[in-house]
Amino acid sequence: MATVRFSGVNKAYGTTSVVSDLDLELPDGSFTVLVGPSGCGKSTSLRMLAGLETVTSGSITIGARDVTHLQPRDRDIAMVFQNYALYPHLTVAENIAFPLRATKTPRREALTRAATIAESLGLAKLLDRKPKDLSGGQQQRVAIGRAIIREPSVFLFDEPLSNLDAKLRVETRTELLQIQRRLGITSVYVTHDQEEAMTLSDRMVVMRDGRIAQQGTPQEVYARPADTFVAAFVGSPKMNLIDGAVSGTTFTVGDGFALTVDQTAAGGPVTLGVRPDDLLPTVSDGDGAARVILIEHLGPRAIVTIDARGTELTSVVETSRLSGITEGTPVDLAVRPGATHFFDPATGSRLSG
Template sequence: MATVTLEKVTKRYGDVEAVRDLDLDIDDGRFTVLVGPSGCGKTSTLRMVAGLEPVTSGRVWIGPTDVTRLEPKDRDVAMVFQNYALYPHLTVRENIAFPLRARALSRTEVDRRVGDAARSLGIEALLGRKPRALSGGQQQRVAIGRAIVRQPHVFLFDEPLSNLDAKLRVEMRTELARLQRELGTTALYVTHDQEEAMTLSDEMVVLRDGEVAQRGAPADLYARPVDVFVAGFVGSPRMNLVKADAGDGTVHVGAARIERAGVPSGPVTVGVRPEDVLVGAAASAPDLRARVELVELLGPRAIVTLDADGMTLTAVVEARHLDGVHEGVTVPVTLSRDDLHLFGPDDRRLEDS
């Protein structure tokens, strides 16, 4: 186990600056997830920690060691890729044991490590099979097992679950979280998947244009995004962000008038999570009336798209509360007062919101 530290790390590809003066500290034993839109620098950051991409400037530390110029094999990290990269001619046992070939380990020690990894991943019965006889989820477990037997200081995961179907992604997400906590190994993980990031991480780092936009516990980023970018990025469905005007202690959101003392007069952006947009019978003391444009039923809940005089809102409604809420009707809407987010003209969060 080890800390990971990036000091003023920059990565350029020709004239393109993918990562810019990045400072990042990852505590020993923590599960840190990098998220952000395509091109934000998250994969480049992971690959620089792994040693697969050279650093243009800055330094990378793993524990007390400056690894900036070290080869990947000398960094004591184990990486799991989106592509499982299993050897098709080797059995599961041989694939898991492969990273240990170059080490001066006894056959007994190799067998012990392979057996322990297989047991922790529930693939003991598969050790004699070859990759072509495995499902996608089983192949990913083998790839993770191959990383575990190395007993590295740091695990690096590059979207390892993106090739799996929805059910397997949930199962493997649970397995990864359990394994990381049992092993206590520092982990750095890259994903586009909001649910993966929120459920797996001790800490989320949101990147934008190669820089840290915000970092912290997932619940903190969800509850108090520092700016409009993070507010719109963290959470699925994404936060409703509406242009509004403030004055005399009141925020004007379309036809709605919301009292909010201390908000400076002028243009603001109001953010409200879809679960805080109350629709139909749930909308006591309604602020607006809106036309239902679309109802997407997702089992126990539905995503409802609304049009309030040209202002589009997304609401999450429990399925049992959908009576009278269907496409084409006009329904009352309440914006939950306690859960509004306010951002100033510079898109930064207003402190009292």
Template sequence: MATVSFSGVTKSYGATTVVSGLDLELADGSMTVLVGPSGCGKTTSLRMLAGLEEVTSGNIRIGGQDVTRLEPKQRDIAMVFQNYALYPHLTVRENIAFPLRAKKTPRPEALRRADDIAASLGLGHLVGRKPKDLSGGQQQRVAIGRAIIREPAVFLFDEPLSNLDAKLRVETRTELLRLQRRLGVTSLYVTHDQEEAMTLSDRIVVMRDGHIAQAGPPEDVYRHPADTFVAAFVGSPKMNLIDGAVAAGELRTQSGLRIAVGGPQATAVTIGIRPDDLELSPDQDGSATVELVELLGPRAIVTVRAGEHILTSVVSAAALPELPVGATVALSAAASEVHRFDTDSGLRLPA
């Protein structure tokens, strides 16, 4: 186990800078998740830690040792890719044991340890099969087992679950988190899926254009987004963001949208409301109209329109009879659940 630190790390390709002045600490034994849209620099950051990309400036340390210019094999890391990269001619047992065999570990010892790890990953009954005889989730677990057997100081995960279907993704995510907690190995995980980031991380790092937009415990980032970018990116369905003015506890926009939000007066502000916190009430004098209803078992996502504004609300399925498509509704949110941002800068305003 080891701490990891990025200090002023920058990566440029010619005149294009993809990661700029990255300062990041990974606590010993923690699971840190880098999340952000495509092109934000998260995978490049992970690849620099792995030694697969050269650092333009700055330095990277693992366990206090400067590894910035070391080869990947000298960094004591193990990496799990989006592509499982299993050897098709080897069995599950042999695939997992391969890193030990490459180090000249005696075959009986390597296979014994591979069997132990396969059992811990729920693959004990599959050790004699070839990759073509496994499901996607099973193949990914073999790839994880191959990384574990090396007993590295740091685990790196590059979108390892993106090739799995929704059910397998959730199951494998749970197994991966349980395994990381048990092993206590410092881990850096890259994903574009903010739900994965929220559920897996001890610390979530939201990246944008090569910079860290916000970093912290997932609940803190969700409840107190630093700006409108983070507010819109973290959370599903995404936060409703509306520009307007607040007077007498009501947000009003130029198109006539009105939402009861409470709080202080503001002549120009961007209001953020999570769909779970946006309340809909049938009202003939309301400013919005129900446009779409998506049933999700006990809950439903209701889309409403008011002029150019399209907003979403998560409601109980029991409330749907009062919210048919075409119904006029009033909108409100508890003042304590309303987020306020500066309209020009997008930055969060003090409470």
């Protein structure tokens, strides 16, 4: 196990900067997820840590060792890829044991250790099968087992679940987290799926345009997004972001509608952020400030899309509280107390709390 540090790391292809001034510390034994949209630099950062991409400037350390210019095989890391990369002619046991065989470990010893790891991954009955006879989830577990058997200082995961269907993705995600907790090995995981990032990580690093937009625990990032980019990216459905002006506890949108909000921002133009769970529609006694245009039922909850005089908003409502609210219903809107976020409309940076 080891602490990982990126110190002033930059990566450029010619004049094109891909990662800029990356300063990041990943504590020993932690599970850190790098998350962001395509092209944000998360995979490049992981590949620099793995030694698959060269560092333009800056340094990377694993424990006390500077690994910036070491070959991948000398970094004491194990990597699990999106495409599994299993050897089709080898059995499950042989695939898991392969890293040991490559270091001249006796065959019987390597296969014995592979069998122990396979049992912990629920693969004990599949040891003699070839990859073509396995499901996607089983193949991914074999790839994870092959990484575990090396007992590395750091695990690296490059979108390992993206090829699985939704049910298998959730199941494998749970298994992966349990394995990491049991082994306590420092892990770095890359994904574009913010839900996956929030579920897996001890520490969540949101990246944008090659830089860190925000880092912290998933709860911190969700509760106090640093800017409108993070606010819109983290959370599903995404946060409502509304341009308007605040005066005291009243937020207004031009000649549109008004909301009562917490008095936590100076007066004047602001971007108001409200999570869908915190936007509360009720049936209006009159024409109302808004109208329901779509309801998507999701069992105990429903996603309600609302037209507030030209501004489209999203609310998540418990099904039991939908009484009287149907598509076309005029509604009044309120914000749950303590649930407002204010951002600078010019820079997008957080203003409050």
